[in-house]
Amino acid sequence: MDEDHKLAGGTAGIWHAFNITSDKIAGVGGWSNEELSRFLKTGVVPGKAYAGGPTAETVMNRLQHLSDDDIQAIVAYLRDVPAQPGDEKQPRFSWGNAAAADGDAGTEGMTQGSGTATGDDLYRSLCSTCHGANGGGSSDGSYPSLTRNSTPGAATPADVVMTILEGVKAGDVAGRQSMAAFGGWLDDGQVAALANYVTVRFGIPTSASPRPMYARCGQERQPARRS
Template sequence: MRRGRFPRPDPTLLFQAFAATIVRSIVAGLALLSLCIQLRANEIQKGEYLARAADCIGCHTSNPSRPFAGGYRVPTPFGDVYSSNITPDQDTGIGRYSEDEFLRAVREGVRRDGTDLYPAMPYDSFAKMRREDVVAIRTYLLTQPPITQPRPENILPFPFNQRWALRLWKLANYRPGSFTPNRNRTETWNRGSYLVDVLGHCGACHTPRNMTFGEDEDRKLAGGAAGVWQAFNITGDKTMGIGAWSDDELFLFLKTGAVAGKAYASGPMAETVMNSLQHLSDDDIRAIVAYLRDVPPQSGDEQQPRFSWGGTINVGIAEPGNVAQGSTHAAGDLYGSLCSGCHGIDGSGSPDSSYASLTRNSTLGAATPENVVMTILTGVKAGDVAGRKSMAAFADWLDDGQVASLANYVTSRFGNPELSVTAADVHQMRAGSTTEQTVILLAGQTLVMIGAGLSLGLLLLLARRLRLAARLSGFTSAHRDTR
């Protein structure tokens, strides 16, 4: 049988086929590259949004020109803690952190070197963050410019400057786990729960502390402290909390920090609106409102809502006598020269709320004067959110007596007339604490020392018993050998 001969391939056709294969490979490669780029862009965008929701920039930025470089002072009842650098810098930031090491730092409060972090970093809330959310935040942070900036040393008295004490705190208050949606609730409610309790860590400020200085779970969101500032009750109670607010008012306050006739955010809350809440989607803000509506109401000692105080005395009348510190005439002069230009002689502010009204304002109607005093001392950083204007700080302009006089003047005319503050109170707040926090500090020192003493005593007792058991064992063995 004669073998057939294969036809010689046409070189042109071969070249065309080869070229088509190359083109298809290039197109497929470009499509895959484009998909990878898009996925990474989506991951970075997601991470940026989640970082906003968690307000990372608020606590990790001390200088606006150096975002995420740390050094932000976080006042606590036990002293000052400074935030760490979370830029990609290799030496002072998170540039050397692996994915798992970053997860451990965020959710467990443990640094790369194994050292426990102070709970000024709210890892007790972040413990329930989804892994993919933490990874997305890390992806976003690694795209930021690396900034070399070492963290300042914390200013903490003994024994709180001892990291081993954090093990005791974690043992009492840290609860690892994962966020589990409630199947009996709506998707919106569950989203709000995740934003409030986990990402937004609202309880870190708005929940009072228990005797071990962890969040009091029985008084959830019933009001707490952010340094000297008082974080108000945000449960459904109609007097102490937000029960008398409408959904629209809550939405507006979270988005802008201002609701005429109710409240104007100041201090850490104003910064949270500026850095975080204003950037959240409307759906997420509504989810927060839906969840807060369902938080069990927690009552307190106040007899009427903070926003209900409308002012009882004409501010234009300067009555003789003293208002806790200094004469009313002197305080009225201070108000007229420093405050009336923005807030008005009658305290009504501006119609568009760009300048806050002092009447029906929860800051002046509170039962404690800390927020009024701190607003005068440190001003308000509003960031021009929804047109709101920032307020200048008067800490360098006014002495303690003048601040006390002005605080008493505005509360007596526009807010709760039962409030009063002294120059000594102002001096302590200016230094970064209150009398109550000083008591807490002393109590904390006592508790830690007692805990350490008990632990040491138990270890010594255990060691003694082990030695005694070893001696008895040796005696028994020797007795057997002599038989």
């Protein structure tokens, strides 16, 4: 571990691990102790983050089973790690039009807005039933809002791409539903279009990439197979 950049984030395979130092913009310095505890125990903090990828599986298989004292000890440790700034201009969770999303939480209407036609169509057909036409998620929180969410609000679209490809294994922790993986039947262009649409519309617009992140990481997928 690079002690000069301890817990400042990095890659975990193709997934991107976020900065979890106490920096108020790049890290979790803008989170309360209760929010950090809740995230570690459930993987869900509405308005800030929803665990995906290896983090969601760690919550499901390990962290949810820890005692409250153990969770609080981890939070205390994170508070002691020196803050590590990044290139972010504002916190990851602060991006997105929360007011618009809250207005249709749980609805299944047509997606409105700009973005590429292909991305719009894919979002409407694959995502809007669960996440809402305006990205507000479900009213009971079982399906996450895409606005005020650290994944679309990240400086890199890597985790948005990987979530589309691999889905989310949530294990019904805190009532959260798992998400299907679309990597087996969307082609590369469709993955890129959907990832760009989600990041531009619900997260940080400048993070969108014209090609899927896994291609830029040197791990080009084989064409999707359809039965």
